[in-house]
Amino acid sequence: MLERYGHGGDLRTAEECFGLPSSSFLDFSSNMNPLGPPDAVRETLARYAVYIDRYPDPVSRKLSAMLSERHGVEESAILIGNGAAELIDLVVRGLRPRTAAVAVPCFSEYGDAIRKTEAALYEGRLHEADHYRLEKRWVEKALEQTDANLYMLGSPNNPTGALVEPDLVKDLLAHGAAVVVDEAFMDFVPEEESYSLAHEASQTHNLFVIRSMTKFYSIPGIRLGYMLGHPEKIAELRRLQVPWSVNSLAQSIGEAVLADEAFVQNSMRWLQEERPWLMDQLEALGFHVYSSKTNYLLLRLPNDCSLTSTELQGMLGLKGVLIRDGSRFPGLDERHIRIAVKLREQNERLIAALKACIWEQGGITGDGI
Ligand SMILES: Cc1ncc(COP(=O)(O)O)c(C=O)c1O
Known part of the structure; x- marks a missing residue:
């Protein structure tokens, strides 16, 4: 298999x-971008040997600064990780939900991360009749049937490719639940500005957005992703992260690809x-x-x-x-x-x-x- x-x-x-x-x-x-990796990756690799006998920057300062500019948020609202996968695991451990809800079909790591904790898992089905899009009735049913205090949603969702309407996320937030929106594939979406919740996450205590750099830049072997959230929450999650989880090669490659318009x-x-x-x-x-x-x-x-x-x-x-x-x-x-x-x-x-x-x-x- x-x-x-x-x-x-x-x-x-x-x-x-x-x-x-x-x-x-x-x-x-x-689902890697077939145009990648950008040429800048090869150039970074050629220069890399000089960094190998030093520890990486423990807080990825240069990369954080570039991402803060890209998303128009404070650097303190960003946490870089060893791929989006690390941050999915980290945010669930950090939030310690009582019950966590996902909308299936979705990326398997949400359920895997939740099952590693004490939390109960609610898997609410998306419907073929809705083309597997998250609709208002899904949200209403989830709020009615479960006491979930964490929702994990993909936007665009994997495997459907459907975006989540930001208003539906706001409904969940208004009910006091924490929401993690996995935007691992958002870089491919031309309507990113209308759909991404990256900026809102930096100002909202119970909203977290996770982004991956591995898909768009085709660097899955390097492991690089980041999370956006309220600075107080990001500081709490940072304390739970393994030290130096983002190696210096990943940081340098991230800096190089972000500069390639x-x-x-x-x-x-x-x-x-x-x-x-x-x-x-x-x-x-x-x-x-x-x-x-x-x-x-x-x-x-x-x-x-x-x-x-x-x-x-x-x-x-x-x-x-x-x-x-x-x-x-x-x-x-x-x-x-x-x-x-x-x-x-x-x-x-x-x-x-x-x-x-x-x-x-x-x-x-x-x-x-
Ligand atoms: C929806 C989704 N989120 C997150 C990830 C993990 O991405 P990363 O390679 O950055 O850990 C994947 C990987 O397949 C994915 O499909």
């Missing part, structure tokens, strides 16, 4: 499952062109494509395709193409898969591989093939 350790992008497991060298896979199972423009242009093209191709094959605001797509298999998502993942894996099996997400089933949006030539190879799988199982006779 590709998601043996809970995530996509696990090339060592892919090697074991499909018997191909890890370098040969076309990986649509993790052209990379941001090129990435936005690529996604605005490539996502609609890929959606059209998939729809022509009979897939239902859920609306996504970011760089991955949740799909439902064509009605006349008799494969399950696990079978399709296995067939594609043997052809060297990796996708996420939707049935591994609570709240989805074996009719769902998730794929990343990549470069045109890579997307074409995905489409060809999907066509071949559907053809081999003989389920579709329609125009798509």
